[in-house]
Amino acid sequence: MTLRRFAGVIAAGARLISGVQVSWRGGRPPARQSVFFANHTSHLDFVVLWSSLPRAMRRRTRPVAAQDYWHHGLRRTLAVDVFNAILVPRGHGQASREASARDTIDRIVNDMGDRYSLIIFPEGTRGTGEAVGPFKSGLYYLCLRKPELALIPAYIENLNRILPKGEFLPVPFISRVTFGPSSFIESSESKEHFLARMRDALCALQPR
Amino acid sequence: MTLAGHRIDPQLADAFGGVLAVLALATLAGLALKLVVRTESARATVDNANARIRTWWVLCVIFGLTLVIGPTGSLVLFGLMSFLALREYITLVATRRADHHTLFWTFFIFTPLQYFLLGLRWSGFVIVIPVYAFLFLPAVMALAGDTRSFLERAAKIQWGLMICVYCLSYAPALYMLDIPGYGPDAKLLLYLVIVDQASDVLQYVWGKLLGRHKIAPTVSPNKTWEGFVGGIVSATAIGTALWWMTPFTPLVSAAVSLLITLLGFAGGLVFSAIKRDSGVKDYGTIVQGHGGILDRMDSLIFAAPVFFHVVRFFYALK
Incomplete structure (x- = not known):
């Protein structure tokens, strides 16, 4: 529990290294349970995104991270003990896919309760930073269970240049996090329509 | 005059005191203007000028302190500014994934090296970037294997290193000049x-x-x-x-x-x-x-x- 204190220190370090500039294009986020969903290009993403949030909001925001990557050793300490992450399995097994997806959503809904907001990377894996990949359906099933969640897109720029996939040493760039306006799942919205709409909302924040 | 155990050159103190006096006058003028202006655009101009003046105070205090500390203080200050300037420049410039190692050398080896050499008061600081970094960086980039826009990418990184690090480092390099009857x-x-x-x-x-x-x-x-x-x-x-x-x-x-x-x-x-x-x-x-x-x-x-x-x-x- 005490390790959580380091989150603030790490966040300050991440802000320094990334020189992150934060802008809220849709005004300040509503003071309600939200899901911040972002493009994923670097290991630094969730730390920088988390540290871009207003201080009061950080304490109530948990990142959702892949269990297979963050489950062991130092990574686990960082994700779980420091940043209070919710670890979930990535869908690999073909047969029990449906069932395990439902379990995962159950776990997230349970862990967030009616207190915590989430940081989610709906592409599911890190991309190259050039194009936003297709969204996994987890975001949709989560919203079916909790339609009251405010959905806020956050476009992260340049973090992939600081620490690209497969690199160990960072290079300094000034990064930018742009938060868009919030929206909600619509009643009887189809999965495809919803995921496309969310992806469009994220892509709309890309610089031209 | 002394400050924190350092003897301060009276001429340096005079010149710096003059700067602070001008800044104080500018601050008062800015406050007066804020009371006078009426139109929206004039108000924006005055607000921006006042923000600039406030920042000038911070910059002057930082710069003044490093002058009091001496050469090391100035080298650290300008080294940091080179690093941040280079970061601003490289952020603007399109780089590719394969430039990562070249950029690492640029930021974390050649930038500190330049200021380190100045700290040693070695006159060879004038050739390290234009000769050695100039040849070394494109070689690292070629080893990365990505040939797309190779010349453009190499030139842009070299230009940034020359401008943000090499050229700026000449300011604290003034400490190295031994002028008869004046001194460093x-x-x-x-x-x-x-x-x-x-x-x-x-x-x-x-x-x-x-x-x-x-x-x-x-x-x-x-x-x-x-x-x-x-x-x-x-x-x-x-x-x-x-x-x-x-x-x-x-x-x-x-x-x-x-x-x-x-x-x-x-x-x-x-x-x-x-x-x-x-x-x-x-x-x-x-x-x-x-x-x-x-x-x-x-x-x-x-x-x-x-x-x-x-x-x-x-x-x-x-």
């Missing part, structure tokens, strides 16, 4: 910074007051002939009046000041052109009201190397 002295650095920054500010002020005819409308809409002439003439007058803190006669001080201001103008123009090409207004937000480090340092980057070499050629012991 922090006053020369302060003189350069005062004339250069006064020229920037006065060009801005004269431009706001009288600016009509644009010099290079496609590059910078804010640069006018009125601002240029007013700024250059008044900053040269200031530089001439400060001859007593330099090894120069008043006449030489006037000529040197003119050179500094003209180079500073060229620097501002070049960096505006880069911004225009990249479609941004400022290089960053780190210096409140001014933009990024590069927005504040563009003129010094051009003025410092030439000032150094002119003084070395005519005054310093070889």
Whole structure:
């Protein structure tokens, strides 16, 4: 529990290294349970995104991270003990896919309760930073269970240049996090329509 | 006069006290203007000017402290500014995934090395980046294997290293100049910074007051002939009046000041052109009201190397 204190220190370090500039294009986020969903290009993403949030909001925001990557050793300490992450399995097994997806959503809904907001990377894996990949359906099933969640897109720029996939040493760039306006799942919205709409909302924040 | 155990050169204290006095006057004038202005656009101009003045206090305190500490203080300050300036520059420039190692060398090896060599007072600092880094960096880039736009990518990184690190490092390098009857002295650095920054500010002020005819409308809409002439003439007058803190006669001080201001103008123009090409207004937000480090340092980057070499050629012991 005490390790959580380091989150603030790490966040300050991440802000320094990334020189992150934060802008809220849709005004300040509503003071309600939200899901911040972002493009994923670097290991630094969730730390920088988390540290871009207003201080009061950080304490109530948990990142959702892949269990297979963050489950062991130092990574686990960082994700779980420091940043209070919710670890979930990535869908690999073909047969029990449906069932395990439902379990995962159950776990997230349970862990967030009616207190915590989430940081989610709906592409599911890190991309190259050039194009936003297709969204996994987890975001949709989560919203079916909790339609009251405010959905806020956050476009992260340049973090992939600081620490690209497969690199160990960072290079300094000034990064930018742009938060868009919030929206909600619509009643009887189809999965495809919803995921496309969310992806469009994220892509709309890309610089031209 | 002493401060925290350091003996302060009285001339240095006088010059710096003068800067603080001017800043105090500007602060009062800014407050007065805030009460007077009525129109929306005038209010925006005054608010921005006041934000700039507030930041000037911070910059002066930091710069003043490093002058008191001595060469090490200035080297650390300018080294940090080079690093941040390079970060602003590289952020703007399109790089590719394969440039990662080249960039790592640029930021974490050559940038500190340049200032480290200055700290050793080794005159070889003038060739490390233009010769060794110049040849080494494209070799690292070639090893990465990505040939797409190779020449462009290599040139852009080299240009950034030359401008943000090599050229800027000439400002604290002034400490290395051993001038008979004057010595290696922090006053020369302060003189350069005062004339250069006064020229920037006065060009801005004269431009706001009288600016009509644009010099290079496609590059910078804010640069006018009125601002240029007013700024250059008044900053040269200031530089001439400060001859007593330099090894120069008043006449030489006037000529040197003119050179500094003209180079500073060229620097501002070049960096505006880069911004225009990249479609941004400022290089960053780190210096409140001014933009990024590069927005504040563009003129010094051009003025410092030439000032150094002119003084070395005519005054310093070889």
